[in-house]
Amino acid sequence: MRQRPNVIGGAGALIWLVVVGVPLYFVIATSLRESSDYLQAGPLSIPADISLANYAEVLQSDFVRYFVNNVIVTAACVAIVLALSLPAAYAIVRSPNRSVARVFSILLIGLAVPSQAVIVPVYLLITQLRLYDSLLAVILPTAAFSLPLSVVVLTSGLRDIPRELFEAAHLDGAGPWQAMWSVVLPLSRAGLATVGIFAAMQAWNGFLFPLVLTQSASVRTLTLGLWDLQGQYGLNVPLIMATVMLSVLPLLVVYLVGRRWLLAGLTAGTGK
Amino acid sequence: MAIASRRRSTIGAAVLALLLTTAACGTSGPGETGSEGSSGADLHLWTLQNEGINEVQQAAIDRFNEEHDASLEMTTYVNDPYKSKLQTSIGSPNAPDIFYNWGGGNLEQYVDADQVAPLTEALDENPDVRDAFLPSVLDVGTIDGEVYGVPMQGVQPVSFFYNKDVFAEAGIDEFPATWTEFMDAVDKLKAIDVQPIALAGSQGWTELMYLEYFLDRLGGPEKFQAIVAGEPGAWQDEAVVESMRMVRELVDAGAFGTNYASVNYDNQGSQALLTSGRAAMELMGSWEVTGLNDNFPEFIEAGTLGWADFPAIEGGAGNPDSIVGNPSNFYSVSSQSDDVEAAVEFLMTQMTSDEYVQGMMEVGQVPAIAGLEDQVGEGTFGDFNTYAYEMVRDAPSFTQSWDQALPPDLSQTMLTNIQQVFNGQMTPEEFADAMEQAAQ
């Protein structure tokens, strides 16, 4: 469908490209600078002496471990969230049981509740469960707080599945478990993708939970690791930017490779 | 429906009660924390992260572990997270055995909660250790006559740092010694289009330093001591209001420029101003020297950095030789530790040992130990260290940074209010009233 070029759209995209591109350029450029003059040289200037010293220093530090920890936490959170919320959403949409509806109401109330509000009791709880200073200490509460939204989004998606499909499956002799695999799962890919990304974002960015609930370097996450690069009275900004670049590159690769799959997941319709 | 929800809420209440009582049990009761199969005494020391200093500390720990067959381990944290970390961990099963703190009000809250082991007895048994420390510094680790913390780091007085080249260009021969001369210098600097003072105003503690010195110069250290003691009306003392007025004078005179509220100290925003010559001076703690050396080594190498005392204020009741800053930082022993004795032993044997003190000096710290006049003069920062050491040694009083001396909630309010005075959102009189109210 060829049309004349979308000037307004193009202009808008260009503006946002600048807004996104300039800070990204700054990250890259600064990571290649020596720490001594990064501020005075001007934010947009091209580094006079390009140096990979910062990258070397980051890789020699505990960076890889922090990165792996972050990945573990994120993957575990997403797994828990998806595994728990899909069956629950299925039950909410299909079950006539009043208690199930009540579960939904409870989760609804928890929708916009921020995790920072309950950090102190969570800390006490984690300590009591003897989970302090472990990755689980971060994973469990983080996943818990992503549940309401996940269930709600999945429920709204599942509502669109025509009743007939379930009844047909039931007539074929399928129990609820089989119905979930044959009917629900394929048709909720879009919702699962959305929820998965959102839960991943929450987990990847986690700051307060790792801060309060972990201690040793072995379970430190990337966000806290960034703070490691702060001296007692100052930041080494080029070093931090190098760390940021190193943490983004693997993700970028994953995105480029999985882009089609991601988009396909998000666009999966309900049988159009 | 009503029955189900009532049942849920009783279960909920029961679990809640259970949770909190077990938490409470975990926090009181000495040693009941249940060592999870820790062999011997696995001791933990928590401290702030600082590359150079951490190496010296680790060396001391290694020496101690070898000589005493112990297993002491060090964990480092960055400043802000450390305070929250310590607060929530102290008294819980995850508490450290030895912890870094700022003495004064900061330490006092732990002492009040019975979480700190007293050290006076151990010091009495080791008089050479006790006498090694500079008295004015050890004082800050002493609460109600009992010593709870020993200095483990360098003294950090606050003074003016300035760019000699810029001063020369403005025609200022010597750093001003009186306030009149100072305001004069400000004018001269503005005349050559230089911002007189670099201020990292996005953080309240940098602005606090001005208030600290003004009050000390105008009213002497007793004024702040009254505030610390919680005396009614201490904040509304005329000297306090006058100090804030002088702050406003500086701001209105354009001494700090216009955009100081956006400048951040942590990413060297103010240091960059100083070293690039766009600003002429900065009031800062002694760590500024090592910081500048890390980030702007050419500036230090070229010898462009100058330092000087805060000027005397004519007509002020305070002694111009008095100083403010961080007397030092301290190590204290947790009273809940599994092995208080070993922890105290570490402090007694290592903190004043020659290797430790020497190591500290080599990384640019000026230890709070007596009799170091000759040694501090050596090394890269010899000149500055001698200056700082003598300043501390000869000071009639060394007032601790207010945000460490006061209880946390009061100091938090204070920092916010100071920022508002600097930004013109609050008048000096309103500041005094607000602080007085907050202190009640």
Add this chain to the structure above:
Amino acid sequence: MTPARHGSVATAGRPGLVWAAPVLLFFGLFALLPMGAVVYLSLTEYSGIGTPAWLGGDHWARLLDDPIFFDSLWKSAALTALSWLFQTAIALPLGVFIAAPGRSRALLAAIFFMPLLLSGAAIALLWTTLFDPNFGLASVVGPWIGVEDGNFIGSPTLAFYCILLVVSWQFMPFHTLLYQAATRQIPHTLYEAATIDGAGRWRQFRSVTLPQLRDTLITSSVLIVVGSLTYFEVILIITGGGPGTATRILPLHMYLEGFRSFDMGYASALAVVLLALGAALSLLVTRVTGYHRMASQREGL
């Protein structure tokens, strides 16, 4: 509340309570239980050390008298509303634009996606440096838009908008992605029919694209509103709630009271307000979006 049509169908072949139980238990333990504890803590005096001491309603009395609290409520509300407006106004057209096929669009999409890969702390540190008024981007851009001295995050009025910019920058990729995916899903037949009817691009956007994006708009809006109550590290790192209290939204006020002033009892009272607001917001959102209804909205397409 349960629609009548389910009433008479046999329960065999349908999932039961056991399917939803894990969610409830998990959420109950790690979220509901702490929420209850917070209510309790708000009635105690607790500095984080030792045990909480019963206090009664003092913190609540103080709350009602605390101008910073009311200010923080207002600021949180403003930030939520503006976040929604700003992010939707940009993400929607942008998502539609890059949904069209083409290499250049794909490249743009990849670049726009990048901020999502950065963690909040990284973004905050990045922008703190950009906002330096003497050496950062602020010093370059400031004069162009009338802020001569680059004093953005130090200005009580401008700091708020800076925060808005940064959090929007952070989350925009996600919402753009949602709109992009949804736009791809719109059947070509609708556009073809509209073209045949003689509708131009703008008309098509209004009459075909927007209505089809309604569900996504709802999802995206819910996510923005829900997320806005938790913007936290970014503000903490960039302005710390300042200058003064200019950017101290409620979560930040709670954090500062709890973890800087160590007045955990009062912070818990603030947390309870936050929880209540969150719950009220959830109820509002679900009423407005119809999430609470079980019936499908898209019958017979």
